[in-house]
Amino acid sequence: MSATIATPAPGTTGRLTIRLVLIGAILVLAVLPVLNQLPAESTLHVSDFIVSITGKWITYAVLALAIDLAWGYAGILSLGHGAFFALGGYAMGMHLMRLIGPRGVYGHPTLPDFMVFLGYQELPWYWLGFEHFPYAVLMAMAVPGVLAAILGFLAFRSRITGVYLSIITQAMTYALMLAFFRNDMGFGGNNGFTDFKELLGMPLNTDNARAVLFYASLALLVVAFLACTRITQSKLGRVLVAIRDAESRVRFLGYDVTRHKLFVFVLSAALAGLAGALYVPQVGIINPGEFSPGNSIEAVIWVAVGGRGTLVGAVLGAFSVNALKTWLTTVAPDLWLFALGGLFVAVTLFLPRGLIGLFAKAPK
Amino acid sequence: MSDGYSPPLGRSKDSSAPVLYLDGVSVVFDGFRALNNLSLVVDAGELRAIIGPNGAGKTTMMDVITGKTRPTAGVVRFRDHDLTRLDEATIANLGIGRKFQKPTVFDALTVFENLELALKAPRGPFACLAWLLSGEARRRIEATVEEIGLTARMHDRAAILSHGQRQWLEIGMLLMQDPELLLVDEPVAGMTDQETEHTAALLVRIAGQRSVVVVEHDLEFVRALGSKVTVLCEGSMLSEGSIDHVQNDPRVIEVYLGR
Numbered sequence: 001m002s003a004t005i006a007t008p009a010p011g012t013t014g015r016l017t018i019r020l021v022l023i024g025a026i027l028v029l030a031v032l033p034v035l036n037q038l039p040a041e042s043t044l045h046v047s048d049f050i051v052s053i054t055g056k057w058i059t060y061a062v063l064a065l066a067i068d069l070a071w072g073y074a075g076i077l078s079l080g081h082g083a084f085f086a087l088g089g090y091a092m093g094m095h096l097m098r099l100i101g102p103r104g105v106y107g108h109p110t111l112p113d114f115m116v117f118l119g120y121q122e123l124p125w126y127w128l129g130f131e132h133f134p135y136a137v138l139m140a141m142a143v144p145g146v147l148a149a150i151l152g153f154l155a156f157r158s159r160i161t162g163v164y165l166s167i168i169t170q171a172m173t174y175a176l177m178l179a180f181f182r183n184d185m186g187f188g189g190n191n192g193f194t195d196f197k198e199l200l201g202m203p204l205n206t207d208n209a210r211a212v213l214f215y216a217s218l219a220l221l222v223v224a225f226l227a228c229t230r231i232t233q234s235k236l237g238r239v240l241v242a243i244r245d246a247e248s249r250v251r252f253l254g255y256d257v258t259r260h261k262l263f264v265f266v267l268s269a270a271l272a273g274l275a276g277a278l279y280v281p282q283v284g285i286i287n288p289g290e291f292s293p294g295n296s297i298e299a300v301i302w303v304a305v306g307g308r309g310t311l312v313g314a315v316l317g318a319f320s321v322n323a324l325k326t327w328l329t330t331v332a333p334d335l336w337l338f339a340l341g342g343l344f345v346a347v348t349l350f351l352p353r354g355l356i357g358l359f360a361k362a363p364k
Numbered sequence: 365m366s367d368g369y370s371p372p373l374g375r376s377k378d379s380s381a382p383v384l385y386l387d388g389v390s391v392v393f394d395g396f397r398a399l400n401n402l403s404l405v406v407d408a409g410e411l412r413a414i415i416g417p418n419g420a421g422k423t424t425m426m427d428v429i430t431g432k433t434r435p436t437a438g439v440v441r442f443r444d445h446d447l448t449r450l451d452e453a454t455i456a457n458l459g460i461g462r463k464f465q466k467p468t469v470f471d472a473l474t475v476f477e478n479l480e481l482a483l484k485a486p487r488g489p490f491a492c493l494a495w496l497l498s499g500e501a502r503r504r505i506e507a508t509v510e511e512i513g514l515t516a517r518m519h520d521r522a523a524i525l526s527h528g529q530r531q532w533l534e535i536g537m538l539l540m541q542d543p544e545l546l547l548v549d550e551p552v553a554g555m556t557d558q559e560t561e562h563t564a565a566l567l568v569r570i571a572g573q574r575s576v577v578v579v580e581h582d583l584e585f586v587r588a589l590g591s592k593v594t595v596l597c598e599g600s601m602l603s604e605g606s607i608d609h610v611q612n613d614p615r616v617i618e619v620y621l622g623r
Contacts, residue, residue, distance in 0.1 A: 236492035
């Protein structure tokens with residue numbers, strides 16, 4: 001039989017190269033906080049700024065992975081993933097607020113400052129439990145997950161796809177932004193949460209905390225990447241790709257398309273929430289601006305620029321677009337939005353497979 | 365029948381039991397009779413060709429059988445099931461597979477992966493995540509790949525297949541679902557002569573294990589199938605028999621072949 005002829009599976013060498021590049025990239029990232037500890041005169045010294053901004057980008061990369069899983073594989077273009085990210089951030093923010101305890105400006109033993117200011121007598125019921133770290137982490141995944149489940153169930157069951165779904169998700173994040181701006185929501189209104197003191201007994205705003213949060217984010221990125229790889233390389237991944245390309249045909253094969261889309265959408269939202277939960281302690285603030293529709297669109301552009309439908313592309317896009325943004329908003333802040341728009345148009349026209357398409361050969 | 369032999373239960377190969385039974389089926393769209401008192405019986409393992417001019421009701425008939433269109437009147441039965449009461453997915457799962465005119469395969473996936481998705485297996489997201497290709501499943505897929513003549517292209521993406529190969533792949537996907545009745549709509553439209561020959565041979569091979577109903581315009585192809593032919597015209601059956609019989613039927617010549 002011809003089966004005995006040993007031919008390497010297509011793309012094996014390419015996959016090996018990608019794997020080596022990824023391991024190299026992880027090592028380069030992992031060494032940053034170490035280099036940060038070197039004396040400032042050393043040529044290898046890395047500034048606090050680089051470490052904290054890279055830690056932030058790593059959480060963005062996780063968000064990009066989440067978006068890519070839903071959009072690049074299952075064809076669900078969510079323009080509201082920033083909301084899931086922000087909800088995860090708020091869950092962590094509530095935990096951090098509870099940990100401030102009596103160290104607030106008003107010195108109230110339990111109530112955060114803004115509640116004292118607004119005349120709250122006791123904690124609202126939905127704040128209960130957030131003093132426990134595991135509960136806050138659970139909520140950072142569960143709240144976005146449940147929201148995605150409800151929204152997804154209604155939309156996918158009614159076979160709302162394409163641009164209509166995108167508009168609905170965009171409206172969702174806008175509605176949440178308006179809601180969180182309200183003082184009587186109990187989430188600090190337009191000021192949100194800030195002035196965090198500590199996390200897991202570790203004072204924030206120290207080199208140590210910065211490094212721990214950096215490594216926690218990097219670990220999340222690696223685990224999320226491996227999990228997404230596992231999913232996309234399974235038969236489920238191929239079903240999702242099939243749904244993306246010919247949804248009704250998949251239904252005709254007897255698959256319950258709604259359940260598959262719901263699975264990936266909920267998972268994606270929970271992952272975005274986790275990313276947000278690691279983002280907030282690193283930037284030290286969360287406010288309703290995180291829900292702004294522009295954030296969600298920007299995150300989709302990261303994925304488009306990097307190369308949707310490839311997990312490496314999503315991560316690459318998150319890092320490269322944010323690096324560009326950091327540089328450009330320093331040298332020419334007014335140009336950033338034009339550059340972002342131009343980038344999106346250029347990628348769509350000239351690089352439909354994204355930056356990753358420059359390196360990887362077109363699929364056979 | 366009465367010689368004491370009883371056929372095995374389940375999928376009966378007893379040709380006296382029709383697999384598909386249509387009687388007096390009419391479909392009226394806004395006063396237009398797409399089907400008019402149509403009757404059709406397809407036996408187990410039979411290969412049947414259905415021809416007719418445009419607008420004769422061939423596709424409407426397929427729609428009625430697969431639950432896409434509800435008949436205004438008449439009986440549509442698949443074995444013991446009343447198809448007029450069931451939805452598309454249920455009918456598909458009963459064992460009626462349909463190939464549409466335009467081939468729809470998943471371009472981003474390989475031939476093998478296309479067939480793997482079609483293979484009968486638990487369809488939920490968790491089952492798909494945990495799915496491991498068993499040796500038996502692999503053999504079944506490989507056997508089907510061979511049957512449809514795409515062994516050399518097994519690990520190529522469907523996007524780069526030729527039109528004919530895509531049609532065969534879709535027939536292969538239907539076979540993976542293991543249907544008892546296969547409805548094939550214009551399989552050779554746009555095919556080269558050689559591809560048409562291959563397709564005829566493929567359908568003849570498939571029939572026998574299951575019933576196959578082929579709707580087609582191409583008379584040379586229908587001749588190559590060597591099956592019983594039903595001629596539809598204006599929503600009713602005009603003539604039925606061998607290809608030679610219907611080609612010599614004066615009514616058929618008048619409405620269809622003569623022009």
